[in-house]
Amino acid sequence: MLVEVDSLDEVDAVRAALAEADLPGLVELVPAARTVLAAFQPGSGGLARVKPLLDTIDLTKRVRTEPREVVIPVHYDGPDLDLVAETAGTDVDGVVALHTGAEYKVAFSGFAPGFGYLVGLPRELRQPRLENPRKRVEPGSVAIAGEFTGVYPTASPGGWRLIGRTDVTLFDSRREPAALLAPGDVVRFEAVR
Structure with missing residues (x-):
């Protein structure tokens, strides 16, 4: 699934939320300038859980992590x-x-x-x-x-x-x-x- 957003901060928010969601079959998250690609194993059911999750993400909230x-x-x-x-x-x-x-x-x-x-x-x-x-x-x-x-x-x-x-x-x-x-x-x- 390719999620399109309007800014790098929104990319960060979507990437963090999907990474923390423990989605079944999530193989890879690929953030870009205005998109996040979420790749799933076929038949895992993870893809079906993305849309409802996206509706709950606060795109204005800054992601706080302990960066390397x-x-x-x-x-x-x-x-x-x-x-x-x-x-x-x-x-x-x-x-x-x-x-x-x-x-x-x-x-x-x-x-x-x-x-x-x-x-x-x-x-x-x-x-x-x-x-x-x-x-x-x-x-x-x-x-x-x-x-x-x-x-x-x-x-x-x-x-x-x-x-x-x-x-x-x-x-x-x-x-x-x-x-x-x-x-x-x-x-x-x-x-x-």
């Missing part, structure tokens, strides 16, 4: 760092201070395995994607686009503005869990030289 904190060290030397500074009306040190001074939350994962869309980016750093996406972005690239910041877990094309890089492995299929970041996690970035 992840600290990601970053070398702030990305190819778009000067562009970001100019667009933000500051200098490189200002970009680093703004990016490291914020606390982020993993709103949802997607695009590539292990890619967490992190909200909490300071307004000054909110910038559009590049007009011409790169054909290849290196794994570990720390980037911003719109209201989000994130780290590319693998090499891929990408249009986000690159401000730095990390040596942290965001996705490893041999690790449990394979993805370092999960929805609800709190993330902080630390500058390293």
